[in-house]
Amino acid sequence: MSNSFGHLFRISTWGESHGGGVGVVIDGCPPCIPICEEDIQLELDRRRPGQSEIVTPRKESDTCEILSGVFEGQTLGSPIAILVRNKDQRPSSYSEMKDKYRPSHADFTYDAKYGTRAWHGGGRASARETIGRVAAAAIAKKVLTNLYPGIEILAWVDSIKDIKADVDPGNVTMETIESNIVRTGDLNAVDPMIALIKETRSDGNSVGGIVECVVRNAPVGLGNPVFGKLEASLAQAMLSIPATKGFEIGSGFQGTQLTGAEHNDSFYMDGDTVRTSTNHSGGVQGGISNGENIIFRTAFKPTATIMKEQKTVTTGSEDTELKGRGRHDACVLPRAVPIVEAMTALVLCDHALQHIAQCGTK
């Protein structure tokens, strides 16, 4: 169960960081959606390692192969299997991890739960697992665009540690975000953020931050009243991304500082359209999208792997010390941006199909 996501546009990811590869099977995709490997590769390239000077130098081309479900450039309606082979594997970098648990990693809990662990890498806890999500989301985006032509999903780095970007979710563009290697929406924040990441890395340390995401031109009606509230699905989706510690939508935690009179979003007519004058709701009311921008934020902790000596224990229950090795991101935020977008697309696509199933309209 734990490796599938979605009810109708349902993805099942598989694969460890070291082994035959990673991939995804997508079940429930509508037929006759145009898709090719290039569409998917484009998204994978945004999350792959080695793409810029501030991310891990692990050299993975992450080349995808569509194994099924697509015929003559269109989806068949049958499962779409996508495979990405692992290439640049260096199990030797991990030999010490066989016997020592890396702090704030999954090594200990995997061993405790399963009685076994793919110690020659991060195994299933590796960020490589997200390749399957990003590949699947490339198709989800096609489905969404087919249903709602104007829809846009944009994520960006809102903060790295204490450096905060100043971004207008209503107007930020993909061009701006992709124009800088940090993937922030505020060009004034780019240099300070890059400087912080480089300084942190040279110190063998790491930093975290916040990714913000907006969905523009989403239709009214996505989401369900109770356990399938749109924000509940988004929260699950975001907290399923490695290294995340928090999720908030609309006013979020800061919203608790307002009174109801300040917080409520008044309705007004904008021609024939019902609009709200503020958007503390973050585009969702009663669990259902209301047509305003859907806005939410996800907190990422500082990368657990650091090049400093740390106290830990051995698999044989003895106290010891461990210093990180291998190739890692000192800051995952730039590479997290396409993953946040991907999970958002998967949530929306699944809810779109659910809505169509029950209500019969787009």
Place this chain on the structure above:
Amino acid sequence: MSNSFGHLFRISTWGESHGGGVGVVIDGCPPCIPICEEDIQLELDRRRPGQSEIVTPRKESDTCEILSGVFEGQTLGSPIAILVRNKDQRPSSYSEMKDKYRPSHADFTYDAKYGTRAWHGGGRASARETIGRVAAAAIAKKVLTNLYPGIEILAWVDSIKDIKADVDPGNVTMETIESNIVRTGDLNAVDPMIALIKETRSDGNSVGGIVECVVRNAPVGLGNPVFGKLEASLAQAMLSIPATKGFEIGSGFQGTQLTGAEHNDSFYMDGDTVRTSTNHSGGVQGGISNGENIIFRTAFKPTATIMKEQKTVTTGSEDTELKGRGRHDACVLPRAVPIVEAMTALVLCDHALQHIAQCGTK
């Protein structure tokens, strides 16, 4: 789909605020668990209206009836259906809502999605829906205690607007929390919080806040690596509660202000037990519980219903004004505490059964 929660300990809630009643069906409950209506009533009484001077005076005894699945004081392993009749219904209080959308409520989105709405109350968006969750969780708690005798789930009000409690999650007790009508864990915060709620109510306004929750003596091994990460399930669970806007676990959003060297939780041996010296992880690593306290926080917005004139629109697409009527909480936090606990118990119980299914041990 949207009205069921959990995979193995699976609940399906039903019911509108006005109508025959509300309830829940629980499927997958282990057999031979002792349970009676009093066990359930105890929890329902903690969430019902009218229990203190700072919550809504709506008079609902919320008396539950177990209709199936329990025989001679024990669960049968068959579905447990629980019914709570609606009593104190005053549709007349809502007559104006038939034609006007209440700001930051679900009225508009329900109409837009379904083309219909139970306008004589909050319908499915009413907090009465959570009765089914609390009733089911009373049973989930029994199952959990049966599996892990020392386990404790405690939630409390951590803040109301800008009044912040000072609580030690490792030591706070149910007795302290239940000793005050605000349900905070800091007795010094009780009077200021009550004063703020009363003042707010007399002003026809509302306030929100944060509920914190700790799970103590949870076993190692609950949760799954990817989409079923324990924190992902908890995030979905919390964001499915009405009026929530955010979720964070462990260090949460504040954790983004630390470096990896500061944030990592070092392991050490405590006798035969692997422990961490800090708990920024919030008791979960790689999606799986590590035996430390599971700690998380949920943000609740100020109640949407206020007794002030607000701008809105009619179902006929005309601008208008609306002033709240009926009996409502100026602050939902005290009644949200048992609901947060309930959703936590449901998540843990479901994950416990999943863990046993796959790994064969408790």
Place this chain on the structure above:
Amino acid sequence: MSNSFGHLFRISTWGESHGGGVGVVIDGCPPCIPICEEDIQLELDRRRPGQSEIVTPRKESDTCEILSGVFEGQTLGSPIAILVRNKDQRPSSYSEMKDKYRPSHADFTYDAKYGTRAWHGGGRASARETIGRVAAAAIAKKVLTNLYPGIEILAWVDSIKDIKADVDPGNVTMETIESNIVRTGDLNAVDPMIALIKETRSDGNSVGGIVECVVRNAPVGLGNPVFGKLEASLAQAMLSIPATKGFEIGSGFQGTQLTGAEHNDSFYMDGDTVRTSTNHSGGVQGGISNGENIIFRTAFKPTATIMKEQKTVTTGSEDTELKGRGRHDACVLPRAVPIVEAMTALVLCDHALQHIAQCGTK
């Protein structure tokens, strides 16, 4: 899991034969479907005990109450909960069953699996459980008719023991079937069947038989290629009905006696419509409906409860004898007819919503 059926039009039944009642919760029903308690009662009356001289005299009015999900005569899109109270309970009839396992009943396996059993009746194995299915199907039929106005689901008794009816699935009518208390489609078979049932009952014995079902004017396109083949869903649905031992579609087991040249259904054009000249496929090809009549048959074993002394064992592991008591059907077939129809409607309704979700058309 075991008590829910369907993915999108999802029902969860609950209830034991003795206890608070039985019922169902329906999740995923489209909104704005006209429905009232009378619509449901009509179907329940076809399956209830005491309706004729050849079925069990247990006196249950089986009066249903819609508790939620319906407002002003229409579905809301929220869960529809339906309750039927148990009335004519005689636990004393079952006192002997507390200590002795009834042959070919669920007593032994329930005890062995769960370590407990509602011995004062059939518990969850009682045919009363099917009330929830029939009630839910009354709504499913409304949804289907709304989508496909001409669709008809008709089941009838095709044989009782060795008395075989002669029925044309293409032309048999509900009027014919409901005109006789056996619910067969062949009026010449009515008297012999009634005579056999009465004779069997007076002998304290029981008989089984076969129910045939046809779906006429079903759309092309329902069902999925692999595990969700329409016949796979129907087979699961039929074998989930108490006392069933077999399912076959189209040519069924007899089809194994034909060669491919004889068995293949040739296509031909009937105006603009693709038709088949024979229908050995039973209206389904590759798991998907092809527009021809969907025809299948379900075998019901003779009722397990008989008024004759039988060898069995006690719960204390000793050999003993037992003679049936209580009020039972000597032949369940007449009452099975509406249940077969109900499960068929549930399968089709669920597949219809699945089809709409993926393919976007009816």
Place this chain on the structure above:
Amino acid sequence: MSNSFGHLFRISTWGESHGGGVGVVIDGCPPCIPICEEDIQLELDRRRPGQSEIVTPRKESDTCEILSGVFEGQTLGSPIAILVRNKDQRPSSYSEMKDKYRPSHADFTYDAKYGTRAWHGGGRASARETIGRVAAAAIAKKVLTNLYPGIEILAWVDSIKDIKADVDPGNVTMETIESNIVRTGDLNAVDPMIALIKETRSDGNSVGGIVECVVRNAPVGLGNPVFGKLEASLAQAMLSIPATKGFEIGSGFQGTQLTGAEHNDSFYMDGDTVRTSTNHSGGVQGGISNGENIIFRTAFKPTATIMKEQKTVTTGSEDTELKGRGRHDACVLPRAVPIVEAMTALVLCDHALQHIAQCGTK
């Protein structure tokens, strides 16, 4: 949804007959189960084409590759992805099928449902899809043997057209079944069956038949009372296999010819074990296994592809004729045997994990 099977031991198959390959992802497999590619290959070799003179000569080695979820010879508890590349593709054999619908195949219904079709082969309707099931079942069998060491799943050809084998389900052995290329359990039936298949093939025709299956030494307690009855899951599983038309368990359709007094299975004590003196129930009572042999039969229609001219229609809605080409089985029964076993293993493994989850014991 349609391409996944099982709730806890959950498989998702993917792949078309022509394209990158076919495969499966298994989610929920217990950890630390020894498994290697040879274990899987052994089962795949039993179903692959070209294995004997009476099956299709299509030359596929069907070599499997485990891509994930297995480490150092043991399962990790993470998803197991298995890939089998397509090799011997001859799309030219299918060029005529692009424009003409093969009778009793899925061509027409796929086009009608999806608006597209992988016409250069059977696509998703190809028997190659079952490779993923057989591969997954090789692992399911390991899990089952680990839980219930003595358990045996044996299937054999019970009849081909009107040639009926005489087999004792209690004593037939895998050695006997695998000793002959028909895979029947009656050595006297081998030569007549082979002769019939050869004669049929040389005539360009095809035949069907019945596969019987027994599960010996199954534990008491597998299955659930209502929709998850063991026989309901088996029925769905069997009817999901291509070319199946019927399923019956225990006495099946013939059981309708008996009275209750004849049909009931009396209980008796066999030492400490509760046994039944007959087994009309087929090893399942009330949906739950009772410890007796689980016995059921599945009907397979004659292969739809025949080398004779048949009437059909074009995709352009014109009447036409078509004669089968390509390499096909004149009788699928011998290759269906391992597929029936595979689906049985998948059902039992999933129910075993469900039972452990709810009841906490094997």
